[in-house]
Amino acid sequence: xxxxxxxxxxxxxxxxxxxxxxxxxxxxxxxxxxxxxxxxxxxxxxxxxxxxxxxxxxxxxxxxxxxxxxxxxxxxxxxxxxxxxxxxxxxxxxxxxxxxxxxxxxxxxxxxxxxxxxxxxxxxxxxxxxxxxxxxxxxx
Amino acid sequence: xxxxxxxxxxxxxxxxxxxxxxxxxxxxxxxxxxxxxxxxxxxxxxxxxxxxxxxxxxxxxxxxxxxxxxxxxxxxxxxxxxxxxxxxxxxxxxxxxxxxxxxxxxxxxxxxxxxxxxxxxxxxxxxxxxxxxxxxxxxx
DNA sequence: TGCCATTGGTTACAGATGAAACTAAATCAG
DNA sequence: CTGATTTAGTTTCATCTGTAACCAATGGCA
Numbered sequence: 001x002x003x004x005x006x007x008x009x010x011x012x013x014x015x016x017x018x019x020x021x022x023x024x025x026x027x028x029x030x031x032x033x034x035x036x037x038x039x040x041x042x043x044x045x046x047x048x049x050x051x052x053x054x055x056x057x058x059x060x061x062x063x064x065x066x067x068x069x070x071x072x073x074x075x076x077x078x079x080x081x082x083x084x085x086x087x088x089x090x091x092x093x094x095x096x097x098x099x100x101x102x103x104x105x106x107x108x109x110x111x112x113x114x115x116x117x118x119x120x121x122x123x124x125x126x127x128x129x130x131x132x133x134x135x136x137x138x139x140x
Numbered sequence: 141x142x143x144x145x146x147x148x149x150x151x152x153x154x155x156x157x158x159x160x161x162x163x164x165x166x167x168x169x170x171x172x173x174x175x176x177x178x179x180x181x182x183x184x185x186x187x188x189x190x191x192x193x194x195x196x197x198x199x200x201x202x203x204x205x206x207x208x209x210x211x212x213x214x215x216x217x218x219x220x221x222x223x224x225x226x227x228x229x230x231x232x233x234x235x236x237x238x239x240x241x242x243x244x245x246x247x248x249x250x251x252x253x254x255x256x257x258x259x260x261x262x263x264x265x266x267x268x269x270x271x272x273x274x275x276x277x278x279x280x
Numbered sequence: 281t282g283c284c285a286t287t288g289g290t291t292a293c294a295g296a297t298g299a300a301a302c303t304a305a306a307t308c309a310g
Numbered sequence: 311c312t313g314a315t316t317t318a319g320t321t322t323c324a325t326c327t328g329t330a331a332c333c334a335a336t337g338g339c340a
Contacts (some may be wrong), residue, residue: 005251006156007176008270011197012277013153016146019280031326036147050288057151061328064290086288086335110280111145117276122269129258129266130148136257137152140159140250171296190318201298204319226305226318 020110024103029073033058033066035103038092041076042100045091048081052090075099160250164243169213173198173206175243178232181216182240185231188221192230215239 002008021032030038036056041047047055053063067090070076075096081087092100115123142148161172170178176196181187187195193203207230210216215236221227232240255263 003267004179004247005254005266005270006153006160006247008274009149009153010157012270012274013146013149014197015274015277016280017150019277020146033326039144048288057154059328060289061291062326064288065327068290084288084336088289107144107146113280114145114273114276117272118269122272125265126145126269126273127143129262129269130145130152132257132262133254133266134148134152134155136254137155137159140156140253173296188318199298200319201321202296204321205296208320224306224318228319 016110016114020107023106023110028099028103030099030103031066031069033062034070035107037063037066037070037090038075038096038100039104039107041090041092041096042104046089047091048087048089050087070096156250156254160247163246163250168239168243170239170243171206171209173202174210174215177203177206177210177230178215178236178240179244179247181230181232181236182244186229188227188229190227210236 017032021035024030024035025032036058037052040052040055044055049060049063049067052058052067053060056063058066067076067078071078073095074093076090077093077096078088078090081089118126157172161175164170164175165172176198177192180192180195184195189200189203189207192198192207193200196203198206207216207218211218213235214233216230217233217236218228218230221229258266
């Protein structure tokens with residue numbers, strides 16, 4: 001078990017995600033899916049729910065729920081797409097920007113703390129390996 | 141987002157786990173936690189629920205539930221620990237062994253298919269990097 | 281134009297999950 | 311020994327999650 005790759009990936013991913021989420025979840029009353037939506041909108045504003053789902057690999061139900069909560073909390077703002085009445089174009093509000101601005105450094109600091117275990121060269125290796133594995137995993 | 145390590149780990153881990161689970165879940169009526177319990181007992185028989193929780197990093201509630209279902213399905217067998225009446229010593233039954241024997245090759249084949257994307261040298265790198273990251277993640 | 285298939289998104293329901301409370305047994309302190 | 315604390319494991323409850331059904335708008339296409 002302890003040398004089974006899928007298992008180790010799962011453990012590692014859980015440890016990391018939990019550690020990071022622990023730092024913002026209750027403080028900001030923000031779930032992981034919500035944070036992902038904020039993160040992607042922070043980088044690329046004016047996406048539709050569909051586009052967010054694609055960008056984050058979340059399923060559309062999860063996006064729908066996260067968006068609903070974020071809109072209710074006035075952290076993102078939805079405006080109608082005049083070309084297609086089904087779509088809504090989403091972007092962070094000032095409050096959403098503020099949340100993004102406060103959490104992003106926390107998340108990046110955790111990532112950095114983790115990566116501190118690796119040298120610059122190893123980080124490159126990791127990056128390359130992950131890319132290859134992500135592609136390969138697609139074909140499973 | 142697409143270069144944020146925790147996020148990429150999460151995507152990779154999910155892709156891999158889902159792909160593998162898809163191959164045994166309905167066929168064997170087995171959840172991922174249940175499979176983990178079987179896998180660990182297959183390698184090391186006669187563990188208590190506590191020990192399984194430690195070995196798999198599952199929480200004790202998850203272990204309790206998986207064990208209950210597996211016992212009900214006669215895939216594992218529980219016998220009292222004469223030194224401590226609270227504990228039960230768990231091991232695979234013949235049926236459980238059979239499930240293990242049939243799923244293990246499937247899981248290993250998936251792992252191998254994934255690793256086929258990497259050279260022998262890269263596999264070593266990956267192994268080393270994961271070990272380092274797992275330790276580092278503990279300290280988050 | 282009018283009908284059907286597709287798409288964006290939400291709702292409903294059922295099952296999974298986790299924190300916290302709980303039970304029972306074991307250990308420890310005096 | 312007796313009572314307090316800890317430990318193994320279960321149950322409860324509230325929340326989360328995913329699948330499937332659904333609704334409304336759009337895009338063919340005859």
